[in-house]
Amino acid sequence: MTSPRPPWSPRRRRTLLLLGLAAVLFGLAGVALPAQYGLAAVYLSGLAVFLGLVAVVVFVAVPGPGTVDVLLRSLTVSGAVLVVSCLLVLSTAGEPLRWLWVLVAVAAAAWLATALWLTRRDGPAG
Numbered sequence: 001m002t003s004p005r006p007p008w009s010p011r012r013r014r015t016l017l018l019l020g021l022a023a024v025l026f027g028l029a030g031v032a033l034p035a036q037y038g039l040a041a042v043y044l045s046g047l048a049v050f051l052g053l054v055a056v057v058v059f060v061a062v063p064g065p066g067t068v069d070v071l072l073r074s075l076t077v078s079g080a081v082l083v084v085s086c087l088l089v090l091s092t093a094g095e096p097l098r099w100l101w102v103l104v105a106v107a108a109a110a111w112l113a114t115a116l117w118l119t120r121r122d123g124p125a126g
Helices: 010-032 037-063 069-073 073-093 098-122
Strands: none
Touching: 010 037, 037 069, 069 098, 073 098
């Protein structure tokens, strides 16, 4: 039998509540506003839903305190982010927002280097 998971902290609950509230409010604004503003509101609502789903996955995967430390040491996640961001850089040649993906790739490379350094220095977390 597995041990029960610790309850989520108030900060985690508040994060999910605010993301859910943002999704609903932007969704309603998307219906009520004129097309030019409504479309942006719908995109923001979709972004809030996406971030909420990502937060739930992270909160379930890392049940206790120290979420940032666990993610900072995660070689698999940082490596995957680096690969995807490099693919995005390569696929956006000549696009106006390519600089954004280059910045994300540089940050992902720094994250991977930090994860490698922390893991080698202290050993795996846990």
